[in-house]
Amino acid sequence: MTYCVGLFLDRGLVFMSDTRTNAGVDNISTFRKMFTWEKPGDRFICLMNSGNLATTQAVVSLLEERTKPHNDRAPTLFAAPSMFQVARLVADTLKEVISNHAQTGQRADSTFNATLILGGQVAGGPPRLFLIYPEGNFVEAGEDTPFFQIGETKYGRPILVRSFDPAMSFEAAVKLLLVSFDSTVKANLSVGLPFDLQVYESDSLRAGSSTRIEANDPYYQAISDGWGEALKSAFDSLPDFTFDSDPD
Amino acid sequence: MTYCVGLFLDRGLVFMSDTRTNAGVDNISTFRKMFTWEKPGDRFICLMNSGNLATTQAVVSLLEERTKPHNDRAPTLFAAPSMFQVARLVADTLKEVISNHAQTGQRADSTFNATLILGGQVAGGPPRLFLIYPEGNFVEAGEDTPFFQIGETKYGRPILVRSFDPAMSFEAAVKLLLVSFDSTVKANLSVGLPFDLQVYESDSLRAGSSTRIEANDPYYQAISDGWGEALKSAFDSLPDFTFDSDPD
Numbered sequence: 219m220t221y222c223v224g225l226f227l228d229r230g231l232v233f234m235s236d237t238r239t240n241a242g243v244d245n246i247s248t249f250r251k252m253f254t255w256e257k258p259g260d261r262f263i264c265l266m267n268s269g270n271l272a273t274t275q276a277v278v279s280l281l282e283e284r285t286k287p288h289n290d291r292a293p294t295l296f297a298a299p300s301m302f303q304v305a306r307l308v309a310d311t312l313k314e315v316i317s318n319h320a321q322t323g324q325r326a327d328s329t330f331n332a333t334l335i336l337g338g339q340v341a342g343g344p345p346r347l348f349l350i351y352p353e354g355n356f357v358e359a360g361e362d363t364p365f366f367q368i369g370e371t372k373y374g375r376p377i378l379v380r381s382f383d384p385a386m387s388f389e390a391a392v393k394l395l396l397v398s399f400d401s402t403v404k405a406n407l408s409v410g411l412p413f414d415l416q417v418y419e420s421d422s423l424r425a426g427s428s429t430r431i432e433a434n435d436p437y438y439q440a441i442s443d444g445w446g447e448a449l450k451s452a453f454d455s456l457p458d459f460t461f462d463s464d465p466d
Numbered sequence: 467m468t469y470c471v472g473l474f475l476d477r478g479l480v481f482m483s484d485t486r487t488n489a490g491v492d493n494i495s496t497f498r499k500m501f502t503w504e505k506p507g508d509r510f511i512c513l514m515n516s517g518n519l520a521t522t523q524a525v526v527s528l529l530e531e532r533t534k535p536h537n538d539r540a541p542t543l544f545a546a547p548s549m550f551q552v553a554r555l556v557a558d559t560l561k562e563v564i565s566n567h568a569q570t571g572q573r574a575d576s577t578f579n580a581t582l583i584l585g586g587q588v589a590g591g592p593p594r595l596f597l598i599y600p601e602g603n604f605v606e607a608g609e610d611t612p613f614f615q616i617g618e619t620k621y622g623r624p625i626l627v628r629s630f631d632p633a634m635s636f637e638a639a640v641k642l643l644l645v646s647f648d649s650t651v652k653a654n655l656s657v658g659l660p661f662d663l664q665v666y667e668s669d670s671l672r673a674g675s676s677t678r679i680e681a682n683d684p685y686y687q688a689i690s691d692g693w694g695e696a697l698k699s700a701f702d703s704l705p706d707f708t709f710d711s712d713p714d
Contacts, residue, residue, distance in 0.1 A: 460685070
């Protein structure tokens with residue numbers, strides 16, 4: 219499994235992904251699930267995946283035109299005139315890869331499926347955030363649903379639902395993501411550190427801060443330990459239940 | 467779906483279940499998913515289910531020997547000499563019901579499946595808590611895993627993992643369960659109020675407090691609203707992330 223979240227803030231986009239892949243609990247690896255493309259002044263694109271890693275890597279390779287000699291490559295990602303066209307291109311490529319694999323004789327379609335979060339901005343348009351399904355269709359984040367999760371989404375959802383605020387700072391957003399990821403890691407072996415973080419500031423048209431957060435990162439440790447304590451205080455601050463006394 | 471939790475505390479057992487059943491989002495109903503049997507001074511038994519409600523109701527009917535005339539009924543639940551034997555009886559009945567339904571021509575086995583939480587105490591033995599699988603086998607809660615969840619377990623798990631303490635009071639345990647249930651209800655339409663609550667005090671050999679918590683219950687409202695605020699304070703109390711300044 220996997221856990222990736224894309225947040226649509228007033229001031230831009232924040233992406234976080236874990237890096238654990240597993241085929242059974244005895245076959246785990248660390249792979250990057252976040253891919254970015256940048257043409258400063260023109261566009262920034264970030265893609266995260268859950269599901270079959272071979273499928274996603276094939277999608278990325280096709281998008282980068284790795285089928286062609288190095289000198290002939292002119293990735294259409296950089297030619298698409300809008301984020302909507304970027305999303306269509308990625309979605310079509312995803313659908314094609316899944317379909318190709320399914321046709322080679324393997325019947326377990328779900329094995330080849332992948333779900334993607336795509337976000338970014340192309341000059342002339344606003345920043346946009348999409349959730350792309352293996353069927354090749356997609357939905358866009360808006361005011362009502364300003365974030366997308368893929369993979370092992372349930373453990374980390376309550377804190378996102380309660381604490382997400384589109385006006386929050388990038389710094390607070392990273393804190394929120396780390397709490398959500400930490401809750402997931404503590405409950406599910408298939409999601410693991412390190413986490414990849416990418417920030418995109420609206421209208422900057424270039425990659426913002428990015429970093430890899432390792433398990434021994436002091437800030438992550440502070441959040442992980444601190445959240446346990448903070449939750450405990452929060453829990454203690456609420457009144458206990460009172461049982462009715464015996465009926466007269 | 468469903469959400470039920472059974473907690474094994476030092477001072478006894480606490481059970482909570484939701485009451486929503488659904489066959490599609492346009493076919494929802496309220497059904498009790500918690501069943502109790504009591505023979506004061508001899509035993510107390512509580513059973514909760516997730517999965518196919520027809521299966522569980524059939525299990526309960528068979529356990530109560532409703533196939534026999536009223537006067538001939540001598541439920542073996544009351545004859546079993548230990549909680550282990552009660553668990554075997556319930557598990558065998560569950561397996562038999564699922565198998566019978568599957569053999570009548572319907573092929574969608576999972577449709578008939580149910581998973582159960584069973585807890586209680588029989589005179590002469592300690593209180594025990596079991597998780598019973600549709601295959602008819604079961605596991606018992608112990609020190610390392612002092613609670614069981616069934617149904618839509620993921621949303622409400624992080625707070626249980628972080629805040630459960632076997633030494634906690636019944637009053638604090640109910641608060642914990644309500645926070646866990648509230649997180650689930652807020653994230654998943656298939657879990658709904660009212661909630662059924664049952665407490666069993668160790669060695670009492672009789673039913674403890676029980677109540678149904680409705681959506682407009684003032685304590686539930688206080689927890690639901692208060693938890694949002696408390697979480698927000700907890701979140702604010704942690705330090706924000708700091709982006710590294712540009713590399714030199």
